[in-house]
């Protein structure tokens with residue numbers, strides 16, 4: 001018997017947050033050199049666009065990999081509730097000693113989704129547009 005067709009399903013959300021690039025593993029001078037203007041002590045903000053992609057079988061009866069309404073709710077819990085309108089470094093415990101680069105933000109959202117999704121095995125990719133030009137993709141590796 002042939003297997004069910006599979007598809008990629010993506011939902012995009014936007015969130016606003018501020019942060020400062022700073023590493024507790026670097027000296028003050030190293031932080032200033034590595035992160036430049038992004039090490040500004042009072043931080044700066046972004047309107048992050050976050051795209052979560054699932055990959056899985058298209059259920060024959062429903063025609064869906066997952067109901068997008070359910071994916072929306074799962075992204076609210078794992079991403080929006082914890083990061084929207086927050087200071088990432090001060091309001092989110094994960095970033096206390098982890099630099100809030102977009103790479104690490106993507107890893108953080110990935111871990112949150114894996115912990116809270118009903119079917120975490122469907123999670124395929126998180127893509128974050130930090131700015132129009134700066135984009136990170138994380139696939140759990």
Ligand SMILES: Nc1nc2c(c(=O)[nH]1)N=C([C@H](O)[C@H](O)COP(=O)(O)OP(=O)(O)OP(=O)(O)O)CN2
Nearest residue numbers: 021035038046100101102103104130131132133134
């Ligand atoms: N590898 C990474 N490098 C940098 C990150 C990051 O998350 N990962 N983040 C920053 C800063 O936080 C900041 O977002 C960069 O802003 P900026 O340089 O202003 O962004 P743009 O490139 O879009 O702006 P330009 O107009 O093109 O200068 C820095 N590095």
Ligand SMILES: [Zn+2]
Nearest residue numbers: 019038044046
């Ligand atoms: Zn930034």
